[in-house]
Amino acid sequence: MLWDALSLQLGYNATLVAIGATLLGVSAGVTGTFLFLRKRALVSDAISHATLPGVCLAFMVLVALGGDGRNLPGLLAGSAISAWVGLLCMNWLTRHTRLAEDAAIGAVLSVFFGFGIVLLTVIQTMGVGRQAGLEGFLLGSTAGMLWADALIIAIGGAATLLLVVLIRRPMTMVAFDPDYAAARGLPVHRIDLAMMGLVMAVTVVGLKIVGLILIVALLIIPPVTARFWSERSDRVVLLAGLAGGLAGYVGAAFSASAPNLPTGPIIVLVSFVFFALSLFFAPVRGVLAAVLRHLQFQQRVHIRQGLLALAQDQKIYEPLTLRLLRRAGLVRADGVATDPGKARAAKALRDEKRWEVVRSDQAHEATAALYDGLRDIDTVLTQDQIAEIDRRIGGPQEVPS
């Protein structure tokens, strides 16, 4: 069943939804990355909640004009207008009052959403009869998706992507270093507005599939997931698009494979699975990699400390140190150093003295910066330099290797 869904063989509606969700996922992931890099991810939450009053008002206007209240382009236009108003309110609050952005987000989000819910209740009591479906914009509803709806999503998503590609450089520059961007003459404020306008477009386009409450997940989770895998912003953008698109596709297919599975929330959950996998298993930034790096570092510290203790004939009490030294064949089971152990210990002690010289000498400043208590000095200095340092230390010149 799931395979049928993944290969788009579950019928017309399921196929439309899957294609729409994929496109939405790609454009949300790509657009959201810039918001994430600009550290304004939560702005999308305020924007999305601010769409609700617009949807309701548009419905009322459409009905009052004697039309069909469920006309999707009309409702989306309404949602875009009210989201834009919410965005401007938020911008005004942050720029012209002492409110910080998080407070402005909270204020706009709750007030607009509250107003929207009031309007929703009013519509229900209006007795228009055909209001069913407006609630669908909260969490998305794909059951009755039409070809025209899918087309709107496709066109909207593609247009957003195109615009993102067009202004990706200024957006990246503003996200990394807004002061420098301003000094170069970039209109920072307008670029920010454009970025948030694009986020708004994605939100509006995604209302039908994921709904306004959960769209924020599609804008934020894919970029955060992608960040685990790359240290280059352009690649983070691509990977976020990939993660978002894949989540949209798999989520839509999954929800179509069983009755009564809500599409939007499933897409969000699939996207969370990608996030969780990245969080743990990403090669450099992942949790697992960090733990392994820490353990490795700990082992190096223990071995170094153990060697220094051996060289100075001190007793080693730490069980982990003994175990590591034994495993490396540097001490016998009774804690006495083996021949290679003695040699390594003598060298470690010698290196320590050499480092002391290096760190107290201004001429070796760049090298001294590399000191971490673990590094072998011959990895950072030439043999000639080491010989020169040894001459200064005096004492036995022969260092067993």
Next chain:
Amino acid sequence: MLDLVADQGAKVAAQGLVASPLAIRGLTVSYGQKPAVFSVDMTVQPGAMTAIIGPNGAGKSTLLKAALGIVSPLSGQVSVFGRPLEKQRARIAYVPQRASVDWDFPTRVIDVILMGLSRELGLLRRVRARHVSYAKECLKRVGMQDFADRQIGQLSGGQQQRVFLARALAQDADLYLLDEPFAGVDAATEKAIIEVLKSLKEAGKTVVVVHHDLATVTDYFDHVFLINTRKVAEGTVAEAFTAETLQSAYGGRLATAQIDQISRALG
């Protein structure tokens, strides 16, 4: 006497003999109700290295940011090489404070330098091999050629500062404005930076630096601009960097011993 020096600079600029690389008139910038910079005039001498000096919170960085249009002033005019700022953007290179950006941003050193070429690259032009090799040349000038492919988060403070300087070099500007480039950097970096700045001066460029270390002023700079919200003094180091001007800029914040030391150094 000090006003006279400044006036002469202004007159020279006004007569158009040499348009000052950066001329500021009556500049006031305020965050809220308290002016950070109040009615400041400044005339930067072409081809000179000028230090902007003053105590913490004296408006040094704000002056620079207002000169660049990063913060909008309440009043005042800025002209760059005798023309309005907006028309001269391409001739100015700015090095912001290192701490002003997030160094965990996903980008490599070379990408940061390429931002200096943003005018040439525009919105869509491809980054070509010649752009990359030019960016690497700029890195070489600050001794960072081996770091091109590193993630910026792996750099030390001094290396970060040199990357910022290399990005400014990539712009090939005529006026360089640097905000505290020596703050919290190692001695090797400080030496590398000052060498680059001196080479810029030799090439006829104008350099303005927000500077905090009074001990190095006489070694590094030939002009100073002392500020404490208002302009305190402006001129050559010999004229404007004296025990009196320092006393009036720093008030009680500077120990007498420090001032004595500086006046002795000045002879």
